[in-house]
Amino acid sequence: MQMQREQGVAFPPHLISLEQIRELTDIEETVDGSVRIGALTDLETCRTHPLVKEGCPALSEAIGTIASPAVRNKGTIGGNILYGVGDAVPALLAMNARLSWFCKNGIRSEWLLDYMSDQELPAEGAILTDISIPSLVEGHCFFRKVGRRETFIPSVVTVAMYVELTAQLSIQSIRLVAGGGVNTPRRLIECEKMLMGKQLTDELLRVLSSKLKEESALIGDAFTSADYRRTVAANLLVSELQSLR
Amino acid sequence: MKKNIRPDGKEKVTGRLKYLTDLAFPNMLYGKILRSPYPHARILSISTDKAKQLPGVQAVITHKDVPGLNGFGIVRPDQPVLCKDIVRYVGDAVAAVAADSIEIASRALELIDVQYEPLPVLDSPEKALEASAPLLHPDGNVLHRASFQKGDIEAEFSKCTTVVEETYHVPRQLHAYMETEGGVIVPEKGGGLTVYVGTQHGFKDRFQLSRILGVSEADIRIVSSPMGGSFGGKDELNIQPYGALLAIATGKPVKIHQTRQESMRSSIKRHPMMITMKTGVDRAGKLRAHQTTIVADTGAYATLGPAILDFAVEHTCGPYLIPAVKTNGVSIFTNNGVSGEFRGFGGNQITFALEGQIDRLAAAIGIDGIDMRRRNIRNEHDLGPLGQRIAETNGASDVLQSAAAVYAEKKRLLSNQDPWKRIGTGMAITMHGGGLGFGRLDPAGGRLSLKEDGEIEISFGFEEAGQGILGVIEAITTEQLGCAKEDISIVIGDTSLVPSSGSTTASRGTSMVWHSLQRLKKPFLQKLLARAAGIMGMKEEQLSIGPGGIWQNGECRLSFRELVSEQEPIIISTQFDFPVSPDPIDSAHFLYTYSGVVAQVEVDLLTGRINVGELHQSISAGPVVNEMGYLGQIEGGGVMAIGYTLMEDVIMADGHYVTENLDSYLIPGIKDVPFDLQMKAIESLPEEDHHGPRGVGEIGTVAVAPAIANAIWDAIGLRVSQLPVKPEAVLKSTKERGVLHGSQSSNSGAK
Amino acid sequence: MEVNHQTAGRNETMSVSFLLNGEHIQLNVSPVARAVDLIRGELDQTGTKISCGIGRCGACSILVNEKLMVSCLLLAYQLDGTSVTTIEGLSSQDEIHPIQKAFLEEGGFQCGYCTPGMVLATKYLLDSNAEPDQHAIQEALSGNLCRCTGYGGIIRSVRCATSNQEGVR
Ligand SMILES: Cc1cc2nc3c(=O)[nH]c(=O)nc-3n(C[C@H](O)[C@H](O)[C@H](O)COP(=O)(O)OP(=O)(O)OC[C@H]3O[C@@H](n4cnc5c(N)ncnc54)[C@H](O)[C@@H]3O)c2cc1C
Ligand code: FES
Numbered sequence A: 001m002q003m004q005r006e007q008g009v010a011f012p013p014h015l016i017s018l019e020q021i022r023e024l025t026d027i028e029e030t031v032d033g034s035v036r037i038g039a040l041t042d043l044e045t046c047r048t049h050p051l052v053k054e055g056c057p058a059l060s061e062a063i064g065t066i067a068s069p070a071v072r073n074k075g076t077i078g079g080n081i082l083y084g085v086g087d088a089v090p091a092l093l094a095m096n097a098r099l100s101w102f103c104k105n106g107i108r109s110e111w112l113l114d115y116m117s118d119q120e121l122p123a124e125g126a127i128l129t130d131i132s133i134p135s136l137v138e139g140h141c142f143f144r145k146v147g148r149r150e151t152f153i154p155s156v157v158t159v160a161m162y163v164e165l166t167a168q169l170s171i172q173s174i175r176l177v178a179g180g181g182v183n184t185p186r187r188l189i190e191c192e193k194m195l196m197g198k199q200l201t202d203e204l205l206r207v208l209s210s211k212l213k214e215e216s217a218l219i220g221d222a223f224t225s226a227d228y229r230r231t232v233a234a235n236l237l238v239s240e241l242q243s244l245r
Numbered sequence B: 001m002k003k004n005i006r007p008d009g010k011e012k013v014t015g016r017l018k019y020l021t022d023l024a025f026p027n028m029l030y031g032k033i034l035r036s037p038y039p040h041a042r043i044l045s046i047s048t049d050k051a052k053q054l055p056g057v058q059a060v061i062t063h064k065d066v067p068g069l070n071g072f073g074i075v076r077p078d079q080p081v082l083c084k085d086i087v088r089y090v091g092d093a094v095a096a097v098a099a100d101s102i103e104i105a106s107r108a109l110e111l112i113d114v115q116y117e118p119l120p121v122l123d124s125p126e127k128a129l130e131a132s133a134p135l136l137h138p139d140g141n142v143l144h145r146a147s148f149q150k151g152d153i154e155a156e157f158s159k160c161t162t163v164v165e166e167t168y169h170v171p172r173q174l175h176a177y178m179e180t181e182g183g184v185i186v187p188e189k190g191g192g193l194t195v196y197v198g199t200q201h202g203f204k205d206r207f208q209l210s211r212i213l214g215v216s217e218a219d220i221r222i223v224s225s226p227m228g229g230s231f232g233g234k235d236e237l238n239i240q241p242y243g244a245l246l247a248i249a250t251g252k253p254v255k256i257h258q259t260r261q262e263s264m265r266s267s268i269k270r271h272p273m274m275i276t277m278k279t280g281v282d283r284a285g286k287l288r289a290h291q292t293t294i295v296a297d298t299g300a301y302a303t304l305g306p307a308i309l310d311f312a313v314e315h316t317c318g319p320y321l322i323p324a325v326k327t328n329g330v331s332i333f334t335n336n337g338v339s340g341e342f343r344g345f346g347g348n349q350i351t352f353a354l355e356g357q358i359d360r361l362a363a364a365i366g367i368d369g370i371d372m373r374r375r376n377i378r379n380e381h382d383l384g385p386l387g388q389r390i391a392e393t394n395g396a397s398d399v400l401q402s403a404a405a406v407y408a409e410k411k412r413l414l415s416n417q418d419p420w421k422r423i424g425t426g427m428a429i430t431m432h433g434g435g436l437g438f439g440r441l442d443p444a445g446g447r448l449s450l451k452e453d454g455e456i457e458i459s460f461g462f463e464e465a466g467q468g469i470l471g472v473i474e475a476i477t478t479e480q481l482g483c484a485k486e487d488i489s490i491v492i493g494d495t496s497l498v499p500s501s502g503s504t505t506a507s508r509g510t511s512m513v514w515h516s517l518q519r520l521k522k523p524f525l526q527k528l529l530a531r532a533a534g535i536m537g538m539k540e541e542q543l544s545i546g547p548g549g550i551w552q553n554g555e556c557r558l559s560f561r562e563l564v565s566e567q568e569p570i571i572i573s574t575q576f577d578f579p580v581s582p583d584p585i586d587s588a589h590f591l592y593t594y595s596g597v598v599a600q601v602e603v604d605l606l607t608g609r610i611n612v613g614e615l616h617q618s619i620s621a622g623p624v625v626n627e628m629g630y631l632g633q634i635e636g637g638g639v640m641a642i643g644y645t646l647m648e649d650v651i652m653a654d655g656h657y658v659t660e661n662l663d664s665y666l667i668p669g670i671k672d673v674p675f676d677l678q679m680k681a682i683e684s685l686p687e688e689d690h691h692g693p694r695g696v697g698e699i700g701t702v703a704v705a706p707a708i709a710n711a712i713w714d715a716i717g718l719r720v721s722q723l724p725v726k727p728e729a730v731l732k733s734t735k736e737r738g739v740l741h742g743s744q745s746s747n748s749g750a751k
Numbered sequence C: 001m002e003v004n005h006q007t008a009g010r011n012e013t014m015s016v017s018f019l020l021n022g023e024h025i026q027l028n029v030s031p032v033a034r035a036v037d038l039i040r041g042e043l044d045q046t047g048t049k050i051s052c053g054i055g056r057c058g059a060c061s062i063l064v065n066e067k068l069m070v071s072c073l074l075l076a077y078q079l080d081g082t083s084v085t086t087i088e089g090l091s092s093q094d095e096i097h098p099i100q101k102a103f104l105e106e107g108g109f110q111c112g113y114c115t116p117g118m119v120l121a122t123k124y125l126l127d128s129n130a131e132p133d134q135h136a137i138q139e140a141l142s143g144n145l146c147r148c149t150g151y152g153g154i155i156r157s158v159r160c161a162t163s164n165q166e167g168v169r
């Protein structure tokens, strides 16, 4: 919100500060082994928390690419999700996170995937209370952000992936995500479908590469073109899959 | 390394130092400047009535309120202080407000009603040169032409076996000093005005302001230090005229501190240039002919545009001996932001092109770049690039030799584990003139006094922008006089207290301090010793100056304080000119510094991103005065140039800034630069040299871009001709030439 | 559109109280006033600098409850109930902090405008990591831009501060 203000956008007439609500700022492991993160947990706490660092390293890594330590000390994980193009989102999508909301008529819960598809609050005035990440022991998680500078930079491209391989190295389960800049991070469902059950051959990866470019449909801006973004997203995902062979 | 702690250091690290934008005075008002929303338009009307009625507004000024000359500019005053009928870029000022608070001043700006009629926007030099283009200034759209010619270019080209031609594009770079322009202008009780605003030449600001305000220079005092960075960007006037006019209108102190967006919009930038070079070598690898055209986008107003073009023309052949040279440069007015002085002064642009040519030629004839340079490098006694005699040093060969050794070492240690990365090493060299050049008023001077309280005061009209001039003055003064740093006090940056020393630009500060001390030292010490001898009843020859006072037989016998008690203070001044060539060639330089740069880059084949892993600079600039300061200039300059090469570009579209703040205009952060920057100072000068240490403020920025470009070529075979290098261009090139594909197959093959 | 971003609610004020470098501060602020303006303006602690105003340079860094934050993105009221350390709070009149000493001796500054932020970012780093490696140093200072030094002197300062701190312990 501060950024909008500097750009001359009027402050809303009323601000409600959620900062003092303690329950929204803790991180814990639940009985089913998933990690629950309070939505108002600041990004830096989130990044460095042992449950996140060890349980979901890709999320920790993703958060580490957001802004700077000083900004992460203030910004919250919930705020990053609701910001629409936050860099934590691709990792969370790859890990198939769930969101819980506090609404007038009770608690509502939904997949992050569903929320991201239209980015509409489940009810007017709903407050995001927590994010939970299912246990991901079997699979391999990956996140990478590319910006116009090494760090402290808005993203140009973000990609994330979760993949489980069989002993024969064919794909048992996969989630692919691409985003970056003004592009809302999205799951690449068609590409995922194409890969399911398949062995990672050179031929398959070649086809995947062009399909990724197409499905990601990333758009460009004054600094980087759409084509560049799509190519980079495809390169990063394909090379990561290649490295798993 | 001997650690000379800078005199201004403690105040800086503790945050206690008051910068001029930190000052506050009783009854102080806040100023804001209304700038044009159009890059080119006619002003139809300006109405300030509503703004004036806003409670808390104390003054609103327009062109009608400029009592003297409504214009400024170091070379010629063609930039209106407040525009009357035409605006020529989005930074042009139309009105200004002083109010009780910043908020009220901002609100008042919105209430000023200006009607414009938009005019065609000349957003490139090409457009500005079209026959149908409107004229931005009475004399047309060409600010300046500069050329140089020697030898028979056609005849020499005909002797060449290989000729390379390329067009290079370099971007508009932002100084990005961390402290944006600002300060306070205070009307003094007895009349007169004190201007607490950073600049690189207080006396010149005083002159320009007196012309605008229609008051005598004696009534204006400029306090210009300290500054939070400048790099050439605060040499021209910025907010001073508005603050001064508002302070006079209200009779109260007025503070203006531009926000980053305001700064981005109104500040000067480095000249974007398009440089075409055609260069040929003969069978022996000797350069024979070198033909260059330079087109500079100077933006809406002149400021130092002509001098920068002259500098680029002078440095077209760099440190190489070429029998036939033909250079034509032109600097064009456009409706883009104003281009002006920036560390390197046209040298960075031209060196990128020249060194690119050398590397292309070397590859074309199948020799390595270092060998190519060796065959063509100037020697100690060769004339300067414009055929003028210059202060003789072996700097060019020295830095080449040093860089060659470093290059070989870096290549040897190279190792690459990552299949998606390519590492490359590159080098480049340059020579860079200091001072303003022949035929330009370039006075210098200083004053040394023993004051009533026994303090030795050394004063100069220089400014401290962060470059460390205070540390330089302290080191040179104590070394030359033999006293301790506790014995001296340094006064700079205040026109009411200091002698005129010329501008704090063009790497001249260090040189001028040293030259001044050479002149001041003898008469000053003589007077001191003569007086001491009188007091002590001894012969002068028995005495010497040391820490604390007058020494005899290894002991301090008389303190400086005792030396002045009940006697007159001792004051010695000097005035002289920056040394120039004995040959009267306009704008030619006399003192040069040299650098040899080696860069190592890592290219990410998946993203096209380039990371500079190593940067080593060999510098020849005479003796090192203050090691920490010297190193800091070279490292800081090198990193500024990494930014120039890889990410910095003030993007304009239709005359409007696309990059408005540090979120879109990027400067290198700590991760974008080598963790261990390296530097070697080559201090040797010929025995007969009597010009002492040269300034190193600029040299560290000049030859970095071509070294990186050369390293990129080494890594992936891409010839860079446009800065900043875009990852997009890298990816495109690697894809076209199958670099990535090769890697992929070799990678999978290995597994 | 009525642009009122800086004047919104300018007639209302809220009371805030906090510790500034150990000293108790209580005053009324506009709900939309920025912390950086409060600190540099009313409280006249000008060691905290301002450069970009949008969280993109770190010049305005302060410590809020020992955590590094950029004061241009904090609202003044958000300081309520906290303990704030600015660069002025690190040293007393006659003794400077070991980190400041390291910056002084290793040339960790030139113009000095980024320096207060750099020093505080270094303190924030060393408070939790007594022996930071290259990666940790780069990470910790990634939000603080310096245009003068090229970071070489700053890196040497942080390394030196690491050993200075050991000396203190
Ligand atoms: C300098 C800077 C650099 C940045 N760089 C990056 C970057 O590199 N990558 C990146 O991803 N992001 C970046 N950001 C964005 C930053 O991550 C987000 O601003 C931050 O995550 C938002 O968190 P916040 O808590 O400040 O949210 P706020 O700004 O307070 O809130 C954002 C929006 O979400 C709403 N909201 C917040 N929490 C809740 C909740 N629990 N329930 C319901 N609504 C809520 C708010 O009302 C508001 O509309 C950057 C921001 C800055 C200032
Ligand atoms: S001024 Fe706050 S981060 Fe730049």
Ligand code: FES
Pocket: B178, B228, B229, B466, C108, C109, C110, C111, C112, C113, C114, C115, C145, C146, C147, C148, C149
């Ligand atoms: S010292 Fe000038 S910005 Fe860092």
